[in-house]
Amino acid sequence: MLSQPYQDNIDTILQKIEEADAIVVGGAAGMSAAAGYNWYRDDENFRKYFNKFAEKYGIDSIFGGFYYRFQTEEERWAYLATLIHFVAEVPIGQPYKDLDQILQGKNYYILTTNQDTQFLQVFPEEKVSAIQGNWTYLQCSGPCHDGIYAYAEQAKELCAHIEGTRIPSSKVPKCPECGGPMELWVRSFVFLEGTKYRDEHKKYREFLLENQQKKVLFLELGVGLMTPMFIKQPFWNMTHSWPDAFYITINPNPEHNLLPEELKDKGLAVHEDIAQVLCDVLTKQQKVRRQDAI
Numbered sequence: 001m002l003s004q005p006y007q008d009n010i011d012t013i014l015q016k017i018e019e020a021d022a023i024v025v026g027g028a029a030g031m032s033a034a035a036g037y038n039w040y041r042d043d044e045n046f047r048k049y050f051n052k053f054a055e056k057y058g059i060d061s062i063f064g065g066f067y068y069r070f071q072t073e074e075e076r077w078a079y080l081a082t083l084i085h086f087v088a089e090v091p092i093g094q095p096y097k098d099l100d101q102i103l104q105g106k107n108y109y110i111l112t113t114n115q116d117t118q119f120l121q122v123f124p125e126e127k128v129s130a131i132q133g134n135w136t137y138l139q140c141s142g143p144c145h146d147g148i149y150a151y152a153e154q155a156k157e158l159c160a161h162i163e164g165t166r167i168p169s170s171k172v173p174k175c176p177e178c179g180g181p182m183e184l185w186v187r188s189f190v191f192l193e194g195t196k197y198r199d200e201h202k203k204y205r206e207f208l209l210e211n212q213q214k215k216v217l218f219l220e221l222g223v224g225l226m227t228p229m230f231i232k233q234p235f236w237n238m239t240h241s242w243p244d245a246f247y248i249t250i251n252p253n254p255e256h257n258l259l260p261e262e263l264k265d266k267g268l269a270v271h272e273d274i275a276q277v278l279c280d281v282l283t284k285q286q287k288v289r290r291q292d293a294i
Helices: 006-019 029-034 044-057 062-066 073-089 094-102 118-122 152-159 195-211 232-241 274-293
Strands: 022-027 108-112 128-130 133-140 148-150 182-186 216-221 245-250 267-270
Touching: 006 216, 006 245, 006 267, 006 274, 022 195, 022 232, 029 094, 029 216, 029 274, 044 062, 044 073, 062 073, 073 133, 073 152, 073 182, 094 118, 094 274, 108 195, 118 128, 128 195, 216 232, 232 245, 245 274
Parallel strands: 022 108, 022 216, 108 128, 216 245, 245 267
Antiparallel strands: 133 148, 133 182
């Protein structure tokens, strides 16, 4: 669809949501940024939790710290424990709450490349596939076996042992099987694509197979161009090939908010703040339902 006034966009989004037999949501970093959690920026949240690392090492973002080459494991795990604790502690962002309300009573599924657990804190696990891992889980760096371990509570306790920007050597996590180093279970050169990973993909594939002949809405929220092969391109392809599919992308960055020419009659690109759009869609949805109830 060609660009249209903002309120018309809200009306179209709500119309497509209400008409759909199935909704597939694709959420990425832009969704968390809309909630106030920007992994690429030196902002208030970053300074609140990571300021001592920023001052000592010149780190300027959460992701910058994750990829920083610390000289010792004691320093690295002090940072990673802080990161895990941050992910587990911060409140659920309002856009996630609004999306939950919008999807109430709908047949939906969520695919996300986010690793910050915000979707998983709001929506049932059986309706979410986190296909790039989860910041709050650990795996063997080998990996020597097919196992991942919840680590949020241990990370919180580990943070109490940080001295300056390091933890005691005895506190560095070790693999319970081989005694080797552990890693966060997130996309990396050693990312464990084992049973849990395959289950995430299986859940998603089964939902698609069950609904591909129905009227399907692909709703893309904050998906950029870093890994377009996971959400953006598959959404395009399925919208193009499925007769009753429609595609909506919402992203304030027009460079990332692309609508292929082939989808001009089966898609809508909204270049607006995700948080505001979801808030306005929810408000309009609630208004319509109140009127219908009269």
